[in-house]
Amino acid sequence: MSAAEDLQSLDGVGSATADKLNEAGYNTIKAIAVASPGELSEGAGIGDSTASKIIRSARQEADVGGFETGSQLMERRREIGKISTLVPEVDQLLGGGIETQSITETYGEFGSGKSQFTHQLSVNVQLPEEHGGLGRSTIFIDTEDTFRPERIGQMVRGLDDEIIEDLLDNRGIDGAPEDEEALEELEASFLEHIHVAKAFNSNHQILLAEKARDMADDLKDGEFPVGLVTVDSLTAHFRAEYVGRGNLADRQQKLNKHMHDILRIASLHNAAAVVTNQVQSNPDSMFGDPTKPVGGNILGHTSTFRLYIRKSKNDKRVVKLVDAPNLPDGESVLRIKEEGLKPE
Numbered sequence: 147m148s149a150a151e152d153l154q155s156l157d158g159v160g161s162a163t164a165d166k167l168n169e170a171g172y173n174t175i176k177a178i179a180v181a182s183p184g185e186l187s188e189g190a191g192i193g194d195s196t197a198s199k200i201i202r203s204a205r206q207e208a209d210v211g212g213f214e215t216g217s218q219l220m221e222r223r224r225e226i227g228k229i230s231t232l233v234p235e236v237d238q239l240l241g242g243g244i245e246t247q248s249i250t251e252t253y254g255e256f257g258s259g260k261s262q263f264t265h266q267l268s269v270n271v272q273l274p275e276e277h278g279g280l281g282r283s284t285i286f287i288d289t290e291d292t293f294r295p296e297r298i299g300q301m302v303r304g305l306d307d308e309i310i311e312d313l314l315d316n317r318g319i320d321g322a323p324e325d326e327e328a329l330e331e332l333e334a335s336f337l338e339h340i341h342v343a344k345a346f347n348s349n350h351q352i353l354l355a356e357k358a359r360d361m362a363d364d365l366k367d368g369e370f371p372v373g374l375v376t377v378d379s380l381t382a383h384f385r386a387e388y389v390g391r392g393n394l395a396d397r398q399q400k401l402n403k404h405m406h407d408i409l410r411i412a413s414l415h416n417a418a419a420v421v422t423n424q425v426q427s428n429p430d431s432m433f434g435d436p437t438k439p440v441g442g443n444i445l446g447h448t449s450t451f452r453l454y455i456r457k458s459k460n461d462k463r464v465v466k467l468v469d470a471p472n473l474p475d476g477e478s479v480l481r482i483k484e485e486g487l488k489p490e
Contacts, residue, residue, distance in 0.1 A: 155175075362414070
């Protein structure tokens with residue numbers, strides 16, 4: 147059964163409406179079930195009442211939106227994966243690693259290591275589960291021209307020899323960890339599963355998030371489905387384009403929708419979402435660190451986990467867990483080396 151025919155099982159969906167929904171990216175019943183009437187109406191060009199009817203029907207068929215017991219919820223949470231940072235102290239701080247079906251926000255000053263964090267996770271998500279990964283690919287939305295394929299190569303080479311040996315074997319590459327040709331082939335295989343797009347402004351960034359949803363749908367039945375969606379940085383374009391208090395409401399509204407688009411990909415595909423954020427100084431702060439993330443309450447409420455990364459001596463960075471629904475606040479230390487993120 148094709149996707150269009152599948153959608154026609156819903157109330158109010160004929161062949162023409164099914165085609166419109168597919169073209170707008172709503173090509174599964176679950177994707178429709180978690181949409182809002184306004185989004186569906188605007189995206190597919192259908193009336194509000196029709197959109198509401200279709201969503202109600204999709205929620206009944208997909209069995210979402212109702213109540214469930216705590217034990218049922220616990221059973222569903224067992225499907226959630228964790229991406230290891232390969233720094234044991236940071237993994238412990240995060241309850242095992244970066245969680246799927248959630249948004250993890252990392253913020254800090256320029257040069258604090260936010261982009262290093264996203265590069266390392268783009269490598270780690272591809273590792274087999276026994277080595278802390280998900281065996282899956284990355285979508286990387288680059289807004290500040292920070293992605294460097296050479297850095298990925300350094301981090302792949304910086305993995306432990308045991309992990310490299312397993313990777314060479316799993317990916318059918320002849321050679322050993324000290325074999326230059328084998329390492330070059332391994333680097334290329336990692337880069338092949340990182341899908342990068344550069345966003346030139348905030349509207350383009352929002353469009354790329356929509357295209358990321360389509361890409362995740364296309365890859366879901368392949369060998370490397372999407373396991374990580376990264377935006378580096380989330381707020382740079384919005385901050386530059388919406389200047390002044392008069393534009394604040396529009397900026398926050400757009401940012402809110404953008405965050406929910408990213409979260410929807412993470413939820414539908416059991417992927418992790420990691421966004422980096424810029425900071426500003428809080429002049430009202432009399433004591434302590436005056437640094438605070440850009441984006442206000444919109445980011446605070448939508449991000450599931452918030453990490454503050456700050457510089458320390460030399461290559462050391464302090465990672466502070468600022469907010470999490472089920473974990474205590476805390477700090478840990480890592481080093482940023484040529485080989486990637488390493489323990490202290």
